[in-house]
Amino acid sequence: MEEKDVTGIEEEKEEQLDDASIESEVIEQEEVPSNTADEIEKQKEEMNKLQKEKEELYQKFLRTQAEFDNFKKRSIKEREAAAKYKAQDLAIELLPAIDNFERALQVEVDESNKGLLEGISMVYRQLIDALKSQGLKEIEAVGKEFDPNIHQAVIQVEDESMESNVVVEELQKGYLIKDRVIRPAMVKVNK
Incomplete structure (x- = not known):
């Protein structure tokens, strides 16, 4: 009988631990979504901001590259004309x-x-x-x-x-x- 009592007590403790862990998970799940939703929104805004900045820098890079190519072509023409x-x-x-x-x-x-x-x-x-x-x-x-x-x-x-x-x-x-x-x-x- 003592064995059943010990086993029963252990089973009860395990059930209480399981209930407590389920409760903590539920609490964490409830808290995480509200905090995470705000953080996700902030991260999306930051990502959009960085995406726009990246696109602006890329366009600036393309313009600079085109200006450099035009300068190079113009310099070559001027040198050819000077030599000619x-x-x-x-x-x-x-x-x-x-x-x-x-x-x-x-x-x-x-x-x-x-x-x-x-x-x-x-x-x-x-x-x-x-x-x-x-x-x-x-x-x-x-x-x-x-x-x-x-x-x-x-x-x-x-x-x-x-x-x-x-x-x-x-x-x-x-x-x-x-x-x-x-x-x-x-x-x-x-x-």
Whole structure:
């Protein structure tokens, strides 16, 4: 009988412990949802806030990346243009000297100036060859149709033997470097 009493008491204690643990679980479950619901709501708000911030930073990153790519492309184009037209400033400075060489070469040749004119002619050819190697070209004018992009009309004449709007005479040579006009040709144009 004593064994039954001890066993019964143990069973009663276990039942009381089970009831107490069930009660504490119920209490915890009731308290957890109310605290957890507030915390979950706060966490959702924080998560939404962080998501928005992340999206804003990502968009800012994309804009910065696009600006950098555009800058890189622009820099490459500027370097290519600088390399392509590197001789332009020098050619512009030398054009008056070339004009003077051409005027000097138009002098009548006689025995007293023959050697001097040959020397001037050699220097002139070397100068022109050096500039041509850098992309300098003369603008063809006489007999061509007037183009305001490459010609500068100084005088208009009436010549019935020529078509209208055609260059009659070149007063000063024009030059291009690659495809850029560095000095338009000064011309007489037929009406």
